[in-house]
Amino acid sequence: MPDIARRASVLLATATALPFATTAAAQDADPLAEWIESDDLSQELDEAVQPDMATELAELRARDSASRQRIADLEDRLDRLEKVAGLAGAYPLNAAEQAAMRGRGFGTNVMSPTYRGDQIELLRGPSGFVSAIQDQEPEETESATRREPAPSQSVTDITEDAQGYFGRRFSFETGINYAHFDDARINLSGFLALDAIFLGLISIDEQSSDIITTDFTGRFAPSDRLQFDVNVPVIYRSSVFQSGGAGGNASGLADARVEEFGIGDINGGVSYRLLRETVRRPDVVINARVKGPTGRDPFGIGLVEVPGTEGNLEVPESLSTGSGVWAASVGASVLKTLDPMIVFGNLTYFHNFQRGFEDIDEIEGLQPGDVDIGNAIQFGAGFAFALNEKSSISTSFTLRYGDETRLRFDEGEFSDVIGSGSTVGLLNLGATFAISDRISLLTSVGVGMTTDAPDVTVSARVPFRF
Template identity: 50%
Template sequence: MNALQVEQEQSKKRIQTLEARIQALEAQGITSGGPLPDSETAAMRGRGVGQAPPGAEPAVGTEQASVENEEADRKTPAPTEVVEAVTQAEQGHFGEHINIEPGITYSHFSNAALNLSGFLALDAIFLGLISIDEVQADVLTYDLTARMGLTPRIQADVNIPYIFRRSNFRSGGAGGNASGLAERTITEHGLSDVSLGLSYHLFRETASRPDLVINGRVKAPTGESPFGAELVVVPGTQGNLKVPSKLSTGSGVWGASIGASLLKTIDPMVVFGSLTYFRNFKRSFGDLDEAPGDQSGRADLGDAIQYGIGVAYALNDRSSLSMSLTQRFVKHARLLLNPPEGQESAGWQSVVGSQANIGVLNVGATFSLNPKLTLLFNLGAGLTDDASDMVVSVRLPYQF
């Protein structure tokens, strides 16, 4: 009897020793990373250690392993501040919070054209007026974007832009003089087109699939319309140089867009892309053309489709560099002029030269100043004739 009691006491001490060792291993995080050695596992099972009775709650180690298996398909390791900043810049700020993003953008555009007004004699000699026209435009845009997370997957935003425009028109050969030069500068400023947007986080990024966000936007014609601006002849140029009487600050029509954007984190890189379709709606105007007098009718600006691809590379936890390409294809604009009373309409007419191919190469940098404030810098260079020569923008999104 004494021998049996001694053996039971020894077994009890061994069980207590093994339980103490298990607790020590769990404290060091070893059990969560893998199984115990086979000899110790077999010994514990033989003594009933670590086995829960029927109906009991699972052990802590089992519950933790289940959570880990559930999260195994998500991004690992946890994204750094700059990766989060890049993701928010490309996909939006989802979650039930408010984000305010002031920004400033400067763009420069230049174009030169050779104008001939006359005819060829003997298929070799040009008789008439020759002028070289050059246009240089600078646009400074201040805008404020406010975003609100309605749910963890839905975000609404509003963008309010204010534009300052300066256009310089030059003409060589003014007044029939080969060395004659004429110049006129026009400035304009005002509210541009305000837009409202809604984004839905369809799929969250995992190890096997990218982040997917679909978005829609409506644009209101709150800016100054480009239609009805008469062309004014600059004195002393004999008609060689004509400049608009005013500059527009908006499109003049209602518009909408729908698109999708993808993003995949491949540490330390973030790869992203987007595809967007732009729709402009027909609208009536009291004056459409640039000739003196009012010519009423309807305008149908060309729809457009745009794609973008890019990659961002994290330099450290708080800064990254990015490079992207965006290209937009714009269809012809059309005009429907109201005919004089008693005459038939000529129907919709395409505006020559209104189609566009706008390609821009962007180089950017992202700096996470703190968990709530980010600095975004972008430099764009036009790759096609229809694109701006240079675009520089700075944005400061702040999350409340």
């Protein structure tokens, strides 16, 4: 630019002096006049000016192109948001945009438009939503993409606990569960005289049981749709048996404690994500499990008379830590995000395979036979709220119906064990806390709602994600 100014000033001074030049001087071969009239000056000026002008012009064109593209992108996203809001020709947002909505306070109807003249206003939603969606890369179709994890760790914990740890290649979980049972019965041994007088022995028996289960679970997810897991439980059981009226004494009391510690039934399962969650449909996972009889079975355990009770109180020699039979289950679980609430449910069918044992009775001697402990079906449903980025609370209810156990001694027919059928209803209250992006604490307290259910359960689990 300084060269251009200098040459322009020289040109101006020369042009001013030309009218005063003499004819003779004009007729002489003046080098300055020849240089001015030649094309060399124009060429040098073009060479000095054009590169700078071309650079500025290219920059202006690039800015204009970027602005036009930005406006086009914004108009396209606005058009898509209006269609999702319920306008004609609506189609769902892609998975990345749906993920941006999760955990940000959007409900099922918050995108309904409000018309103000010729303007459309979308009512609720934080100011950062549009920018969050703009930061996502557009995707071609909804079915070709997976649902991204929720933006808050607390929502992620709820989703993974209910559906599975898909997308995390390896994970490990350790947990502890405590359950308490309390049962009281009145035993009558005698007969009724004159329809009003009972003659015989009366005793009040009470059984209190505490079960502590420590679980170790390993998971492997080769893809974002498939997951395998193996669970190894270690069980400690303690039962206290008490009897009133022991030895024929109405005020006599007797008690005995029986304890057992050992491995439970090892089980493994596979889960497959059938459908990924979108704005309109829930997340659907199907699963199957197999359980082996690795724990101590409850059959053939003898009874021991408590000294001083004259046969009024008998307790088992040991306690079981497993069911004793092979079992399999199939089920499905469903989860839907309705911010700020997450709802989930599951349905599972349990099948227990018939098995033969060398002894199926508590009396002395071997009593071989077959056992069919019956099948069961379980329903469950609940909902959860994310309190903040790191914590959430949840509540759920499960109900399980179990068939009666059937026994068959050798060369005999199957007969039902009276009172062995069960209806287990449990109300759970839970809370999750995200310790870090890879470690969480999941806690719950359960209250038994039926006579077959435990009185109370308390559990804590810590999943580690790799």
